[in-house]
Amino acid sequence: MDMINLKIDGFDVSVPKNTTILEAAKQLNIDIPTLCFMKGINEPGSCRVCVVEVEGWRGLHPACVTKVSEGIVVKTNTSTVREARKNILELIMANHNRECLSCPRNLKCELQTLCNDNGIDAIPYEGKVDKGCLDTSGPIVRDPNKCVLCGRCVSVCSKMQDVSAIDFAFRGAHMTVTTAYEEGLASQECINCGQCIKICPVGALQERDDTAKVWKALENPDLHVVVQTAPAVRVALGEEFGFAPGTNVEGKMVTALRRLGFDKVFDTNFSADLTIIEEGTELINRIQNGGKLPLITSCSPGWIKYCEHNYHDFIENLSSCKSPQQMFGAIAKSYYPVKADVDPKSVFVVSVMPCTAKKYEADREEMSVDGLRDIDAVITTRELAKMIRQAGIKFAELEDSKQDSILGTYSGAGTIFGNTGGVMEAALRTVADKLTGKSLECIEYTAVRGLDGIKEATVNIADMEIKVAVANGTGNASKLLDKIRAGEANYHFIEVMACEGGCINGGGQPIIKDKSTTDAVKAARVKGLYDIDVSCEKRKSHENPEIQKLYAEYLGEAGGHKAHKLLHTHYTAR
């Protein structure tokens, strides 16, 4: 490899060709501040916070996008550089709604840290430019007056998610990031994935806060409030309270939820198992009876909306199964009230989700049975953490406790739903047993694991070659579907998760402040879920005893009439 030798702040370093000054400095443990830069996703070189001096070059240069060259002498910490950085940060702060104390991003804000680290102690300018008003049209709330115009959200939305709901508009100091015709995001093609929230360095993007709704329900004596928590929540919630990413805090979370006042603490993992039974049955039916293939999973509401907007010709391929969140709600308001002897109308279902699109999904008109909404309120992992803090609960010191019965028991298969490839693997475990009529020992389908964009595998079950694919993020789903459209690929079963990595990286998960650790955090969360899977006594959905009981006592046949009424849905071309 061609190596380039250079000097940074007096130290020699040798790096491969095409390395940036920023990366080269990192090798010397020299930290150059950045704001707009997101490696591989957003490299506009536009905020100019990272500028450095290069001897003999005119002006200062952005370290994030300037490549090294042989023999250059870089200085990252001179009075010129410090003055420039300070001036630039002051300029950003001057046009920013500086209300840290009431900002959802307080203490997790990259701008706040930058200002603190770079000695910003006063803002020497006066006026502010109005950049538009708060957009509260949907689950994603945007505050243009806190936006620092880094463009990260724009890049994530277009490049990663292939949605392009937002972009830059206007020029000069009036420049803003907004939607087409500055309309509410909810009226756009936005899929509510919340990936923009997670990548935003400041508090310009956040989820709609539904905690007040939940507090109110908890305090209403006429309501029987039950809660479900999605699989990916338990391996990330701890990060909000100082635990290492990936730590399974399920036990403490259950205790905290009881302390908050929920009447019953249940688990979405349970209804994930239920989804597998229904979806697996649907797959076998479609394969055996010449139904529409490939069957495409439907548990990611961001993906569903994406498909409804962009791939009308694949709507029939979508599984008619509701997502685990909605299935849980339907059961919690039908079967559960009978068993627990409560009035179904008094049951209030709260979901804790790693996902902002789940708020949208719960609000979809068709998500109700016999006049009862499946889900009454959805909060994200971050919102749950907020409630726990509000309640003065010392999370780290809580004892562990277990979910309530009867919607709280789950298998390992239900757990791995939170990872990309998890639904696929869970489904294959069940489908293989059903098709062979045996209980197979080999259940780890590692080919569909991992954080690759598109994963493909062919599995041989009962002398049948079943071709499967997993698309990680809607951008990759789009690539996959285009191939199918063009006749270049075909599959029996496809899993799509709107968020890259699956729910562990959902738009409602804790903010990773130091973005350079994102990959490591994601990997730790993934591992957290697979570890739970291995530790489960039952690792196949159809072996979950409470699921078996549910079918025996209530639903009858998988895919049958009652199951259809409660657990299946339909889609709309948008």
Next chain:
Amino acid sequence: MKKAMSMEHLDAIEEIKKANLFGRGGAAYPTGIKWEQAYAIQKGPKYMVCNADEGEPGTFKDKHILSEDPFELIEGMTIGAYIMGAKEGYIYIRGEYAAIQKIVKSAIENAKKAGYLGKNILGREGFDFELKVVSGAGAYVCGENTALVESIEGKTGRPRQKPPYIKNCGLYQMPTILNNVETYSCIPWIIKDGGEKFSSMGTEFSGGTKLMCLSGNVNNRGVYEIPFGITLRELIYNLGGGIKDGRKLKFVHLGGSSGSCFPESMIDTKICYYDLKKAGFSLGSGAVLVVDDTHCVVDYLKTVMEFFEEESCGKCTPCREGNHRLVEILDKMTEGTATMDDFNKMKSLAQTMKTTSFCGLGQSAPMPLITLVKYFEEEFLEHINGKCRTGVCSMSGKAGK
């Protein structure tokens, strides 16, 4: 054109190098060298692009060529196309020059009818060149090469990160030769009469003639073609007929809004890229704006900075926010409410903008400020003390008129 077609490509480029022709758009890059580099790139198709987006207040020389002699430009671009083997070219003209767009379009049509554009030009098999006029939407930043190219591609006019440079990776990511109207218009002359002859009209360092736009408080405003080497004084007093109403010259704003402002004592500098550079200025597009002593430097500067505030594309922080804040501080100065802290902040901010802005617009926008502060600091300080010596600024009753 015919002569160019009889020459070896590299010989034609050699003539341009001998001509000592610097780009007339503002950046003043040696054209021959630029063409030589572009010629050497082995990738295609190559595009010829003309920056006819003349948008700087005080600059109106390209307008002159475009409306009076568009064929000169067309010929220059076609010679370039011949040398580079380009098949397509674009003339990017600002939307405000609607009438001129029409003139250029019909000139292109006529050239085509006469066989000077289109397929098999002048009967040469395989020498095809199509030229199109593209209308800009009226953004000053589109004069910046990469922003101009983005705009032709149909995107918002905002600059791209460099490198890669336009010559390697320009329009549609292909090698692109981008020059200004005046630069292209020199080419036919150079090919016809030779580089040395062209060069001999200028100085040792700057070849040929230059169109200068004389405006402001001067008697004979207009476009002048001058040989390099005459002084600014000669231009202003001999050709321009001196200052209006016999007033005193206060300063000259050279090279367009983003150029330097300097006092009368320096106008004996020769109009020559080298001499000007030595004096710390650049010729820019060749605009000479004459300002007499009825004007206040702070007030004048504020108007200039308002232009940049309006024209910043918004991509990078220093220019987007910086110009806005400079106007804010200058506003305070003209009202007599600015403090020493404001003045110091303004100086420091201007320096940061110059060194950290993404593109030439933001880097050069503070130039008038930096130079006016350098030569007229006293007047700024007077404003901080609530006095405007010319009586132009409103000083909440404290004005010194």
